[in-house]
Amino acid sequence: MCEQNMKASQELRRLLESIDRKSYPAYKSAQGAYNFGDYVLSIDHVQGDPFASPSKLSVFISHQKAGYPAELFDAPHKKQAFEDYLVRQFYQESARYNFKAKGSGKSGLIAISHPGPEILSRTACECSAQGIALRFEVGFPASGRTIQAGELIRILFEFLPKCVRQVLVFKNRPAGEVQAVALLAEDQYFIRQELKRLGLVSFVADGSVLPRESGVSSRPMKGSVAFHSPESLRVTLQLPNHKTLTGMGIRKGITLIVGGGYHGKSTLLKALEAGVYDHIAGDGREYVITDDTALKLRAEDGRSVRNVDISMFINDLPNKKDTLCFSTKDASGSTSQAAAVAEGIESGSRVFLIDEDTSATNFMVRDDLMQHIISRSKEPITPFIERARDLYEKAGISTVMVAGSSGAYFYIADTIIQMDSYIPCDITKSTKEFCAGYGTGAVEAAPGFKLPQKGRKLTVSGQNEGSQNPGWGGPGQGRRNGLDADWRKERIKVKVYGKDSLQVGKETVDLRFVEQLIDGEQTHALAQMLRFCLEHRLLERYCVADTVALIQKETAKGGLTAVSGCSYAAMGLCMPRTQEIFACLNRFRG
Template identity: 50%
Template sequence: MRTRRDLEGRLAGIDRRGYPAYKSLRGVYDLGAFELSIDRVQGDPFAAPSALSVHVPAARAGFAPELYATPERCTALEDLLVRRFAAEARCASYAVRGSGKSGLIATSVPGPEVLPRSACEAGAAGVLMRLEMGFPAHGRTVDARGLARMLFELLPACVERALICDEACRRAARAAMELADDQAAVRAELERRGLIAFVADGSVLPRASGVSSRPLEGAVPFRAPERLAVELDLPHRGRVRGMGLPRGITLIVGGGFHGKSTLLKALQEGIYNHVAGDGRELVITESSAMKLRAEDGRAVHAVDISPFIGDLPDGRDTRSFATEDASGSTSQAAATVEALEAGARTLLIDEDTSATNFMVRDALMEAVVAPDREPITPFAERVRGLWKRFGVSCVLVMGSSGAFFPVADCVVQMDGYRALDVTERVRAVCREGGVDAAEDDAPGADDERAAFHASERRMELPGRAFRRDGRGRGPKVRAHGLDGFSVGSGEADLRLVEQLVDAEQVAALAQMVRVLGEERALDGSRGLAEVVGELYRDLERDGWQLLSPYGDTGCGLALPRPQELHCALNRFRVM
């Protein structure tokens, strides 16, 4: 391994040369307190920053093994270290000036969710932090002195303050570990008690604004209705009271602006752990839950939507429905079947973002348009069958229709952001109207068309989308924030996949699709669920390196769930 003196000599030798001379610095250097790896060097000061990593040996980092003893603890520790390093890097960034991105020092900047990220790996070997750095230049001339200051002064200071376990860091790491333990305990209790979600008393669900993830100051803290209240004994917080939503069909009702969608949004993001201070630390949803909605214009690839949509007037086969421009109802029907294929055990639906004709159909409309002239069987007639026959729960936000009252097991009314259990009141209303509530023989429960065959579906990714160029390089991969990504000549629009919360998840999805496309893993010979499961097993075994096309794993990737990879593949279309 090269030493600091070697790096100093190389820097002296390229000072004031053309910018490409920086490429001679690639390699690993022992800087004493840590090892520095210069993995990729940008082509010019205006290009994407250079990729570096620092490795702090365990003896130097000083983190006790208990802090990374379980996957949940390890992820929490890595998340903490990324946040600490990002804060230090932000202070040190651009202390060296120059053209383009000169002087930049950065790594991933997490939101309130705690996600596995390529930016950091912590364990028995120590701490590995990946970062980006803008190698300084004046014009396109190397500023070796500026880079020497960045590498030998600014970067070591960031490492010392962020990655070495002093007393303050030890306290923060222990607090993160204890929160991770408690969150894991809640998830285990959901499974044991037959719950799909838990919302702790005192949780703050509203956000500061539609573009902010910070909790709203002065918001009404959540409190569980008595009948739905459960108490959990957590390893560190002790006994915690909150609302436990049972498996089955739950409705969230109430007037406009009373908190229905706010509660649903907290539930849909409860699939992730959240950091202390977010307000939703103990809002926990079972990990497979998927938020569904209508998506006009999305692509659909050979999905059996016949449980919801029968014979179409144009004669298209809905048992293998494909389109490049789905309607609201066909897109939501496809999304429901795709969610089952992705292993979802809970569906989350808001009427505000649903296709009305997919959700309900009232008696007056049936009196005008005869049932044999309507190919859509509304979700209200299928949801009970999904639960009773397939064990798939559903949480629905409804504010304008009582069509789901007869099939609901639990009804929560939000009134001024306060949760009320109105299940018995709804059942009484149903009885007064001559409607039996939540019966096993609810509409659609025994209908042959309610059979779902999602797990059998196979998919083919067209090989032409992943062709290599004349120099043997793989397809170009571009991520577009939370909007989607492109790989080669294909692209996926993910703007309405609402449980993606971090742009780095989208970047990881793009690389996953590239891997599957280049390896021809989806050639129509195997089921989609089988291929996705295999990729995640490979990723667990091989690490982030699996998603690095040129071997230079950097920061910038966060792990999405398999469910979101299903969503990306189902929306991928070749242009």
């Protein structure tokens, strides 16, 4: 924290007293950094009027003043959990003073990120080598558009100091609470490493509570059946801080989840989807851990598909349209799901999660009778069932699928789990024995399996520009001097509509069916990333994979501020996974 331009807190008080009852723009003079003794308060951006977006503030406290032991954040996974903990505590503490200061519009608002049960990397808190920074919003009070300085003084000199000292000073926290956060983070990280060693794609601990209160609630359902692993799939883990933990291990390969309606098939799959993120204690899914590259696939009628090789699944179309570089503004269910598989491979996913209910039937399977009546030569679609085995054996990509109506996948599944009143049963052996005598032949892999070529670009017109413009050439290559030269002078405006869609310039990107996007702040970050791409013309100059690699290199070096352009614009952002960055770029119609 630079102290060169820092002022004393009393200077801020005198300034506010001097502008009391003046017109609202006079608040702008309060921007700057102020020393409050234990911490520094920065007023980074002042809202234009009391009805506009709230003012952006931050506080910084040195590690010496905060007093938190270094072992709480000495590894990336522990640091993320520690920052998440502080955001949650500040949210709860500041809520006690929210709108206690009165006025028009957003006067008196004190707001910070409000995390769900997932532990995510947020700009709301940053623990650096120097200390801890918290970023939040405050509605500067006014009566109409007349400054109410006394009310802001209450916020900054009475309410805020209590919140800061209660949350950011270690001695004021309940004994053992923050240590428990670090211990859980260590356990979760350990399980993720064990997945790789044991050849698993997911682990679900015994005693986990998977059902949620409702389809729109992330809280665990009270009185629900606790998860209990079948013996044949049980894995025992010796955790660093949890002694012994048992649960169900889902092995690499093709796993089928079956059972009657309302018995918990989709509930289990939803838990596996969410398991790509760590969860807080008490969520019920804190020990549900899935390979963090796992991708939920589904049909998405009407989505934009650009220059995607879907020939693995769709070929020889009657209109002779090229499926090696397929584009459409209005994809069907089957073409959208075929494109999603190709894009998932491109994004580095090692696991595909599929629910039959949200899939295109003709993409997933063709039954024996249909194949006899409509010959293969007359059907351009090669169903997923004929590619799943090659995806695993030749590309190392596992599949976990929920099926409720078609038994064809029994023949290719390595593991078959039946959900019976939310209790899983391993029925692999009995099902395979039944299939052997059922009379229908095993599903054969379709010929011609070939992975999509690397280097796909979204904008064909700019293919020659990369060679003419010697800037950043791919992952790991130098500074982005070429990028800086091409910086567009006009600033592209962005808007975000919850977590489901965003708008960059005049283009809207529909993200409703990107199901592992779970926080609106991730969507905010994606909007900034897409704006960054457009202003630097990255999508014209580089392939999609290199564009994503460049974005991640910039954010690894400078945080989300690197793509948002300024520190206060980076407030309220949350880091999305690689798979969701790919999904956003691939759905941009620009």
